[in-house]
Amino acid sequence: MKKLLCMLLMGTMTLSLAGCGGSKDDAGAGETGSSSGAESSSEAGSSEEGGSEEIATAQEGKLIMATNAEFPPYEFYEGDEIVGIDAEIAAAVAEELGLELQIEDMAFDAIITAVTSGKADIGAAGMTVTPDREENVSFTDTYAEASQVVIVPEGSEIASPDDLAGKKIGVQLGTTGDIYSADVEDATVERYNKGFEAVQSLQSGKIDAVVIDEQPAKVFVEQNEGLEILPDKFTEEEYAIACAKDNTALVEKINGALESLRESGELDEIVSKYIAADSDSAE
Numbered sequence: 621m622k623k624l625l626c627m628l629l630m631g632t633m634t635l636s637l638a639g640c641g642g643s644k645d646d647a648g649a650g651e652t653g654s655s656s657g658a659e660s661s662s663e664a665g666s667s668e669e670g671g672s673e674e675i676a677t678a679q680e681g682k683l684i685m686a687t688n689a690e691f692p693p694y695e696f697y698e699g700d701e702i703v704g705i706d707a708e709i710a711a712a713v714a715e716e717l718g719l720e721l722q723i724e725d726m727a728f729d730a731i732i733t734a735v736t737s738g739k740a741d742i743g744a745a746g747m748t749v750t751p752d753r754e755e756n757v758s759f760t761d762t763y764a765e766a767s768q769v770v771i772v773p774e775g776s777e778i779a780s781p782d783d784l785a786g787k788k789i790g791v792q793l794g795t796t797g798d799i800y801s802a803d804v805e806d807a808t809v810e811r812y813n814k815g816f817e818a819v820q821s822l823q824s825g826k827i828d829a830v831v832i833d834e835q836p837a838k839v840f841v842e843q844n845e846g847l848e849i850l851p852d853k854f855t856e857e858e859y860a861i862a863c864a865k866d867n868t869a870l871v872e873k874i875n876g877a878l879e880s881l882r883e884s885g886e887l888d889e890i891v892s893k894y895i896a897a898d899s900d901s902a903e
C-alpha cells in the first residue's frame with residue numbers, strides 16, 4: 621500500500637521534473653571548447669549551438685560521491701573498499717551517465733557542504749529528504765523507504781518511542797535521528813561521529829537508547845549482544861541523492877538513470893544483495 625503511494629509520488633516528481641526543460645538531443649559532436657566553464661543551469665531547453673548535453677561535474681568525466689561509510693548496508697568498508705547499496709546504485713548511475721564514480725568518505729554532517737561547495741557532485745549516504753536540507757540541496761527522486769528506530773538493551777523499561785522522554789539518547793551527529801531526538805521531552809541527546817559508537821556506548825550502559833535508521837540498526841544489533849530494536853518505529857522517511865541546488869541537469873539525468881535501473885530490476889537486485897528479503901519490511 622505504502623509502496624504504491626510512494627511510486628505515485630515518485631511518478632509525480634518525475635513528471636514535474638520533466639516539465640523543467642532540458643531537451644534530450646545528445647546527438648551532434650559536442651565539441652564546445654569550454655570544458656572548464658561550469659556550464660551551469662541551462663535554463664529551459666537551451667538553444668546552444670551543438671546542443672552538447674554533457675553534464676558539468678566537479679571533475680571532468682567523474683561523478684564524485686560524498687558519503688559517510690559507517691552505515692551498513694548502505695555504505696561501509698569491505699577491506700579498503702567502500703561497498704553497499706548506495707555505492708552500487710551510484711556506480712550504476714555513473715555508468716548510465718558515462719562517468720567514472722569516485723567515492724569520498726567524510727563525516728556525515730560534512731556531506732551537504734561538500735555538495736553545495738561543489739567539491740562533490742552528489743551526496744549518497746542513506747540521506748533522508750527533509751525540508752531543511754531541501755533549502756540547501758536538490759534531491760533526486762527517492763530510491764528507498766526508511767525509518768528511524770529505537771535500539772535498547774534487552775529488557776529495557778523503554779518499550780516504545782514514547783518512553784524516551786527524560787532518557788539519554790545516542791545518535792549519529794547531524795542525522796535525522798539527531799534532529800528528531802532533540803524534540804523528545806527532557807531527553808539528553810548524546811551525539812557520536814559514527815552510529816556504531818553510539819551503539820557501543822549503549823552496550824556499555826552509558827546511554828539508554830540509540831535512535832538510528834532501521835537497516836544499520838539491524839546490522840549493529842546483530843553484531844552486538846544484548847540489544848534489541850523496539851517494534852514501534854520512531855519516524856518514517858525516504859532516501860534520495862543530494863545534488864547542488866542549481867544543478868537541475870544533473871538531477872534530471874540521475875532521475876532518468878534511477879528510472880531505468882528500477883525498470884530493469886537492477887535496483888531491486890542491488891538492494892536484495894544487501895538486505896535479506898525476510899528482514900526487509902516489505903509492507
Ligand code: ARG
Nearest residue numbers: 688691745746747748795796
Ligand atoms: N537517514 C539519516 C539522515 O539522513 C541518517 C543517514 C546517515 N548516513 C550515513 N551514511 N551515515 O540523516
